Amino acid sequence: METVFEIRFPGEPAVECGRDKFYEQIRDTYSKVLVPRLVEGKAIAVEPYQFESEDGNYGVMLSINKLAIYCKKYEGFDLFKKETMRLVDIFGKLYKVKKLTRTGLRYINIIPFTREGEIIPLQNYLNIKIGLPESISTDFANLNLIFVSKTDSGSITTRIEPAISYDRSHEVIILDFDYAREKDLNFSSISQYLNESHQHTKYLFEELITDGYKKVMKGEIV
Numbered sequence: 001m002e003t004v005f006e007i008r009f010p011g012e013p014a015v016e017c018g019r020d021k022f023y024e025q026i027r028d029t030y031s032k033v034l035v036p037r038l039v040e041g042k043a044i045a046v047e048p049y050q051f052e053s054e055d056g057n058y059g060v061m062l063s064i065n066k067l068a069i070y071c072k073k074y075e076g077f078d079l080f081k082k083e084t085m086r087l088v089d090i091f092g093k094l095y096k097v098k099k100l101t102r103t104g105l106r107y108i109n110i111i112p113f114t115r116e117g118e119i120i121p122l123q124n125y126l127n128i129k130i131g132l133p134e135s136i137s138t139d140f141a142n143l144n145l146i147f148v149s150k151t152d153s154g155s156i157t158t159r160i161e162p163a164i165s166y167d168r169s170h171e172v173i174i175l176d177f178d179y180a181r182e183k184d185l186n187f188s189s190i191s192q193y194l195n196e197s198h199q200h201t202k203y204l205f206e207e208l209i210t211d212g213y214k215k216v217m218k219g220e221i222v
Contacts, residue, residue, distance in 0.1 A: 001073075001074040001107060001108065001109050001110065002070070002071065002072050002074065002106075002107070002108040003070065003071045003074045003080055003105075003106065003107055003108075004068055004069070004070040004071075004104075004105070004106045005068065005069050005070075005080075005084050005103075005104070005105050005106075005194060005197075006061075006066060006067070006068035006069075006102075006103070006104045006105075006106075007066070007067050007068075007088075007100055007102070007103050007187075007190060008065055008066050008100060008101045008102040008103075008104075009065055009066075009067075009097045009099065009100050009101060009187075010065065010099065010101060011046075011064045011065045012064060012065070012095055012096075012097055013064065014095050014096065015062065015063070015064055015065075015095050015097075016063075016064040018094065018095070019049060019062060021094050022062060022090065022091060022094055023051060025090045025094070026051060026060065026087065026090065027051075029053060029058075030051035030052055030053055030058070030059065030060055031052075031053070031054055032050075032051065032052040032053070032054065032056075033049065033050070033051060033052075034049070034050035034051075034052060035049060036048060036049060036050075036063075046063050046064060046065060046066075047063060048061035048062055048063035048066060048068070049061070049062050049063070056072065057071060057072050057073050058070070058071050058072075058083065059071075059072075060087060062091075065101075067087075067088070067091055069083065069084045069087055069088075071083075074107075077198050077202075081191075081194055081195075081198075084194065085190070085191055085194075088190050092187060097187050098186065098187050098188075099185065099186065099187070100185035100186065100187060100190075101182065101185070102180060102181065102182045102185070103180065103181045103185060103190065103193045103194075103197065104178060104179065104180045104181075104197075105178075105179045105194065105197035105198060105201060106176070106177065106178045106179075107176070107177045107201050107205070108174065108175075108176050109174070109175040109176070109177075109205065110165070110172045110173075110174065110175075111125050111172055111173040111174075111175060111209075111213070112165070112170055112171070112172050113125060113162075113171055113172065113173055114170075114171075115171070118141050119139045119140065119141060120140050120141065120142070120143060120162055120173070122140065122143070122173075123210070124210065124212060124213065125173060125209065125210055125212075125213045126160070126173070126175070126208050126209060126210065126213075127207065127208055127209070127210055128145075128160070128208070142162060143160065143161065143162065144160075144161045145158075145159070145160040145161070146158070146159050146160075149204070151179075151200055153181055153183070153196065154179060154180050154181035154182070154196075154197075154200075155179075155180055156177060156178065156179040156180075156200055156201065156204060157177070157178045157180070158175075158176070158177055158204065158208075159174065159175075159176040159178075160173065160174065160175055160176075161173070161174050162174070175205070175208070175209075177201040177204060177205065179197040179200050179201050181193055181196075181197070
């Protein structure tokens with residue numbers, strides 16, 4: 001599973017001009033520096049620098065209006081939150097960012113699967129029922145599904161689609177959640193927003209996956 005937590009804020013020149021100050025605070029852990037490439041039609045200031053750990057598992061993206069922390073091999077929310085809040089605390093002490101325009105927590109789940117003939121056996125992995133006219137088969141050889149669910153304080157975008165694994169050895173189902181808040185956000189409440197985002201995405205994930213796949217995840221079924 002891959003995870004990203006992002007905060008966006010009104011453009012702050014102090015972040016752009018003083019990026020080296022942030023790097024000095026984290027360089028022992030995030031020694032690799034990846035500079036943005038110039039993208040036609042986009043201001044270079046909004047393209048983030050990346051500071052990455054030597055093993056490439058954890059990283060930080062920083063631009064004039066965005067801070068994001070990502071993890072490519074997720075080892076649980078407690079560890080991810082601890083490192084995220086450590087980096088947020090460093091950022092908060094260096095720059096005078098008070099208001100936020102958006103927070104977002106994204107989980108990208110990878111579910112390996114084996115086709116039954118040419119069909120993706122979604123019912124073995126996900127609790128999804130798609131209502132179509134009787135004349136249209138729901139035995140899907142391919143599927144690309146996106147839906148947005150509203151919550152009391154934000155929204156969660158869910159994407160489901162098949163793909164080839166990174167090592168190209170098998171097929172997988174991508175189950176991608178992106179929980180976002182965009183109203184009445186303060187820098188001082190980031191911990192609360194992160195907890196809320198996690199709770200909503202965890203609940204949706206547990207509701208979507210089948211009991212059978214839960215047993216696979218626990219190692220009860222091979």
